[in-house]
């Protein structure tokens with residue numbers, strides 16, 4: 001049985017001092033021995049956040065990183081900088097990064113490989129636009145994103161990965177995918193992993209749903225056989241996140 005993983009993506013919200021306040025507020029609410037809890041926070045708050053969760057089960061993730069080891073990439077953050085401050089997870093290829101910062105399936109793949117090289121667990125994002133859904137190409141498109149993201153990733157590493165299925169039309173819109181839509185795509189992702197690797201890898205990999213997850217939608221979503229938790233945006237900045245973590 002796969003352990004659920006519920007991660008908050010804070011996006012570009014909260015200053016370092018506000019981060020401490022919010023973490024202290026959320027800490028007692030997200031205590032859980034049943035699920036993995038991750039807060040993904042802006043780069044400037046990572047050190048503070050790691051400090052603030054000491055002594056709890058909460059783990060800290062970054063929202064992005066560069067795929068090169070180091071060098072002349074002004075403004076970027078390298079994988080070893082993340083591990084050095086105690087970060088365990090990194091979101092890769094969020095649709096906002098693809099849309100506003102020109103990330104492609106190829107850069108996502110490079111970042112996934114670099115993350116594993118440094119022992120970071122990538123939360124690999126995929127998701128279709130509303131147009132693609134209406135055109136009936138959702139599964140084809142997601143399969144392509146997944147296949148490219150995992151090029152040259154070993155089965156051993158892939159088993160440790162987290163994939164977040166986030167339909168773009170459901171992000172920040174309050175328009176959550178139906179349970180059936182979310183389950184259908186998460187199942188297709190698992191089947192794609194089984195094709196690329198093997199059944200054991202497909203059974204081990206954890207697949208989250210993201211897109212307007214709330215305290216009310218979480219229980220049904222997380223009860224689906226192929227949904228192993230959520231990547232939560234807006235609701236992760238509120239006490240509601242405690243309810244999502246304790247969805248049962």
Ligand SMILES: O=C(CO)COP(=O)(O)O
Pocket residue numbers: 009094166170171172173174210211212213231232233234235
């Ligand atoms: O993009 C998301 C998480 O990465 C989802 O954001 P919302 O939960 O705000 O829709």
